[in-house]
Amino acid sequence: MPWIAYIAHFIAAAFLTNGVPHFVNGVSGRRFRIPLARQPGSPVVNVVWGWANFLIAFLLFANIGPLYIGTPGDTIFAAAGMLVTGVLLARIFESDRQ
Numbered sequence: 001m002p003w004i005a006y007i008a009h010f011i012a013a014a015f016l017t018n019g020v021p022h023f024v025n026g027v028s029g030r031r032f033r034i035p036l037a038r039q040p041g042s043p044v045v046n047v048v049w050g051w052a053n054f055l056i057a058f059l060l061f062a063n064i065g066p067l068y069i070g071t072p073g074d075t076i077f078a079a080a081g082m083l084v085t086g087v088l089l090a091r092i093f094e095s096d097r098q
Helices: 003-028 043-063 072-097
Strands: none
Touching: 003 043, 003 072
């Protein structure tokens, strides 16, 4: 598989990971911080933002190069994208709580 597919898998996993907190907070009816806004976004805005992240992740996974979980390269890059994004989001959202 070309190296660009591994980069796309990393980025797709980052979008997928970023979509989860927005979508979950939105469907739970809670306001939650979104990029490009000074105030926390409404639940509906968060559902749409999370869905947009899921859509981008899906398009990257489906069109750049198929994701084969279990093959070392695909699994490592997707897992690394999720881990890096998860840690960064945890640090960002932790500062919001203090």
